[in-house]
Amino acid sequence: MVRTRIAPSPTGKDLHIGNLYTALINWAFAKKNKGKFIVRIEDTDRQRLVLGAEQQILKTLKDFGLEPDEDPEKGGPFSPYRQSERLNLYQKYAHQLVEKGFAYYCTCSKERLEKLRKEQQEKKQIPRYDGHCRNLNLSRVDLEKKKIPYVVRLKVPKDKKITVYDLIRGEIVFNSNDIDDQILLKSDGFPTYHLAVVIDDHLMQISHVIRAEEWLSSTPKHVLLYQAFNWPLPVFCHLPILRNPDRSKLSKRKNPVWASWYLKEGFLPEAVLNYLALMGWSHPKQKEIFDLKEFINVFDLKDIQVVGPAFDPVKLEWLNGEWIRKTEDSKLKEKILKYYKNYQNKKLDPKLVEKIIPLVKERMKKLSDFWFYCQFFFEEPKVDANLIKNAPYLKDIYRSLSTIKDWTTQNIGQSMQELAKKLGIKTGDFFMTLRIAICGKKISPPLNESMEILGKEKCLERVKRIMKD
């Protein structure tokens, strides 16, 4: 049974776009293999804990359609899915590790460690624990009786080769001498990531650990732990890290990184996921546009590249535009209404939106573009008088428009075309004047169609209003 997971920590505003990428791959791999996709919240750092982050992460995941099979809210066979609720478990295993000789208690103060690190840095040495407590065989009972704070450290063996198998990189060999005696259990009784991740992945029967490349270097520590517990290893697979345009790790200074930002900006979840799927992977038939169903079908974890790709917002926009054009009008209407209601606090008239969609569908790159093009349908435009100061023929336009009996695109177009010809004005200039009078700006959906939808009365009003000014 394939069981995958993402393990976000609630230390930010929301789900990081990089985490969304990892989630996509985990989700897709699970679905492809008819397995389960799990979300476990790693909230063991209470210093950086952000209130509400967990809910936001779970919500964002759902907004993108990557619904977990098991998570802290809906539970599952391995509850709880929140590490802060599993503390006794980690403590039990940590002490067990000490008993078995794979770990030891350490009472070094943060001050001592900091000083040590400084000295090492000054000597240009690698900052790491010096093993002060490693062979002291400190007794837990003793420490607890005397109320001396302690941590549990991993007793990394000397001169040992540790082999990590990565699904896309193959075999990677590490020398144990390069690995620090990692703290497993902090003095506050909380585990560090390394302890908790191994215990939970094992207990939750995670078959494939698919996570970002930043974890690759600490994987030997995890392997050591699996060996100490005598647990079978999961399959490890380290995904490339998304980069900024300057190739550094994707960060909020240089790019919007919160997944929900893209939704607020008017990107479609399908498009964002489609774009993310293209990061480090390509469709066997070189297709650029495909949905999740197809992705699950054709993708293979092994085919993912290891180079960190640069996140390109411009291509994302293009793809989003493609997705908007691909969406049926009726569905697009729902998306637009929902978007403006949820993110812009605007209740748009569904019937009007429905009529306008064919005019703007191929012009929109993001849902937010709808308002850019169509605001004048909903509100009286503010017209910059400077834009039409040289148009004394507005009166003629008004007169011609008023004589149109059957207010259709065709009749409007014909009437205006004839008028422009009669007046001897270049059609480009003529229609631009009309456009500004009706729409209030130089850019608009097709004019005649827009005027038909807007209605004769409103169009006449708008022309007249400009005349007065």
Add this chain to the structure above:
RNA sequence: GCUCUCAUCGUCUAGCGGCCUAGGACAUCACCUUCUCAAGGUGGGGACAGGGGUUCGAAUCCCCUUGAGAGCACCA
């Protein structure tokens, strides 16, 4: 600094020893279409980091150099 992982157009990538005078997509430029802006169509420029091998033959395999990224916390 040390450890690990990598290296094809500006960007995302195809390529897994001959099909490569290196293909596609985004972006860019030109043209066509056109009442604006788009969309669409046609075409152009643009890459195998460098150097050694191996081989009849190398973008593809090996080595070195250079470059890039990640990790080196009582953070995840």
